Amino acid sequence: MKRGGLVQFKKAGDLTMTQYFTWKYAPIVFFIFYGILWQMTDFEVKRLEPFYQLSKKTGATAGESLNMDYLTFMSWLVPLRALRHKQYAVIYSSLSTLIASSLVPVLQSASIEMYPPKSEREADGWKSVRVDPPWSRAVSGCLVLVAFCGAALMYAMRRKSGLQSDPKGIAGIAAMATKSHILADFHGLDTAPLNKIHKQLRHRRYILHKSSLWQGEYIRNSKERIHEHGTDPRPLMMRLRAGVPFIVFLIAFTALVPIFMFFDPAGIITEKVPFLMTGLATIIRILWNTMNCDIRMLQPFFILAKRHAPAKTLTLDYAGTNPLYLPFKSMLNGHYLVMLVAFGSILAEILTVCVSSINVDGKKFMPGHGGGDVKGDDDEDDRYNTEQTFRSFWSSFALTMLILLYLIFIAIVTYAKRSHKFMPRQIGTMASVLAFIHQSHMLVDFVDTEKFDSSKMTKHLEKSGKTYALGWFNGRDGDDHLGIDVEPILSEYKYGVDWTESRLRMGQVGQWEHF
Structure with a gap:
């Protein structure tokens, strides 16, 4: 040689x-x-x-x-x-x-x-x-x-x-909308899906100046194409039609690891295609990070949907948090599902490293096999004829299986806890948030706060001792609206239920005997 x-x-x-x-x-x-x-x-x-x-x-x-x-x-x-x-x-x-x-x-x-x-x-x-x-x-x-x-x-x-501070959370967007009439463009969009919001806003340009949003020129003949969106308020990765195949894929990958390691015919595949397992682990990491991003984005709205949310919920922004620091920040905030999913993202990165060892015959590393443990072993059966040591092989194999079992368990918990519909539409856009707050009484708390950073904004909101919620409330115009406002609100939100249609108001029925 x-x-x-x-x-x-x-x-x-x-x-x-x-x-x-x-x-x-x-x-x-x-x-x-x-x-x-x-x-x-x-x-x-x-x-x-x-x-x-x-x-x-x-x-x-x-x-x-x-x-x-x-x-x-x-x-x-x-x-x-x-x-x-x-x-x-x-x-x-x-x-x-x-x-x-x-x-x-x-x-x-x-x-x-x-x-x-x-x-x-x-x-x-x-x-x-x-x-x-x-x-x-x-x-x-x-x-x-x-x-x-x-x-x-x-x-x-x-x-x-156009920013004078880093806009974080719902509060960061609300602070930008207090100096102009931009919120008037969101009339009637309380429960509207994204495509309807887009259709209503497409006739105007918008400007950001000194951290404040302003209406720009009116577009008379807008030819902008409107892409139809489904009415499902959940991001795609948070729906069961995506979640179930993802969990099945995790389980299948977990089963493949010992098969490729200890079953000779299957081991030939990893020998011929050495990057196969790393590639599959990379797909897991990408999908998990997508789910992690969705969980991070939804967390403030999930807290608000449960009502009586503290003021810091409005400035909560896991989307802009360092992914390595995210598990610790969410743990300190008591948001344990976010913590577990974020920790899973780190483990998914480690998984990519561990599966790089899945290209050897695992039977050689079983006690009594390989390494001259058995008389008559030839070179092909010798574990020392591979690129792994006894310790590295079993460490990688054990860590790989533990990570995969963790990911499967947390994925099941995540879809059990967060796959239900608790929002009227998908979030992630500024317009979606503005449609939630356009008639909120809480907007007065954000006047002259567009230059506040997240910590200063949190202290400012906490001084009032108010709590907040996502639900039905009586807006500044005297009508009932669905959005985010100060507690007490009129009713919590239930997907698909228009509370204003079922509410029985005084004066709508002529006689008391009709109640």
């Missing part, structure tokens, strides 16, 4: 722990962390893009700003939506994130290999770690593309946002 490579050894166990970790796990760990950093950047870009659009000199249409939702939209389709609206910053950030967090780890798992091939190895012969040129060039090409998109993103972000 022609010797040479990044490192040479006869048995993987001969390497120091540092050498083994650097070869086996460090590259993919590095790229996963690199992908997480891009996810954080992408989230901020998508969250703030509507404000950048509104801050343009002539403002923006509602479809480009108030009605734009990138956060609860499927991540792999975001670049296409951004391209349609020519919002290039989102294109650059979303493409970079998809490549850096999804494609690069998969390619990296296939680019480092042990030489010679399995069929040519000798148990006591020299082995080496080598870089596979085609896969390595693919990784390099992806990183160059990400770098190009990053540079383009930096250039695209050289523009004004």
Whole structure:
């Protein structure tokens, strides 16, 4: 055998722990962390893009700003939506994130290999770690593309946002709507779905100036196409038709792990396609992060729907929280489901690392098998003829199974707790929030607060000692509305029930005997 490579050894166990970790796990760990950093950047870009659009000199249409939702939209389709609206910053950030967090780890798992091939190895012969040129060039090409998109993103972000503070939560949007008549455009949209809101707002441009929203020019002949949305108020990933297949996929993947490890015919697949399991784990991570994002976005509204929510609920914004800090922040707030799902996102990243070891014959690492434990073992049955050590194999296998069982359990709990309909429409857009507050009495609390940051806003609201709720209330115009307002409200919200039609008002019936 022609010797040479990044490192040479006869048995993987001969390497120091540092050498083994650097070869086996460090590259993919590095790229996963690199992908997480891009996810954080992408989230901020998508969250703030509507404000950048509104801050343009002539403002923006509602479809480009108030009605734009990138956060609860499927991540792999975001670049296409951004391209349609020519919002290039989102294109650059979303493409970079998809490549850096999804494609690069998969390619990296296939680019480092042990030489010679399995069929040519000798148990006591020299082995080496080598870089596979085609896969390595693919990784390099992806990183160059990400770098190009990053540079383009930096250039695209050289523009004004029109913000004087970071708008977080429901309060951040409410504070922007107290100095103009913009809320008049939301009349009659209390329970309207997103497409109806879009249809009503499409005849005007909107402007953001000094953290306040203003009405722009009227568009007489709007030709903007209205995409019909379903009336289901839940994000797609929170519906059972998506949740059940996702849980089934998790269970199937969990069953495949021991099959690929301990069943010889199945093991041939992972040997021929070394990135298969990493690719499947990446799909799990993407879907889990989508569910995590939906849970984070829905949490303030879920608290408000239960009524008597504290003032800090209005400034609660898990969407803009660092994903590594999110489990701790939600735990401190007592939002344990958010904490468990957020922790699952971290474990899903770790899962991608662990499954990189699922390309060896697990039977060799069972006690009494492999490694010369049994007299007559040939080279092919020798565990030392693989790229795993006894400890690394069982550690990776146990951690993989524990993570998958955790994800299955939390997914079931999540859909049991959050798959019901407690909102009249999907959230994620500024317009959806504005439609909830356009007749709220609580708006007086947000006058002259557009420059407040989240902590200052929370202290300002808590001084009054008020609590808030999502439900039916008597608005500033004297009519009944569905939205977010100060307690006490008239009634809680139940999906599909128009409380105003069932309410029996004094004066509607002529005689008391009709009651």
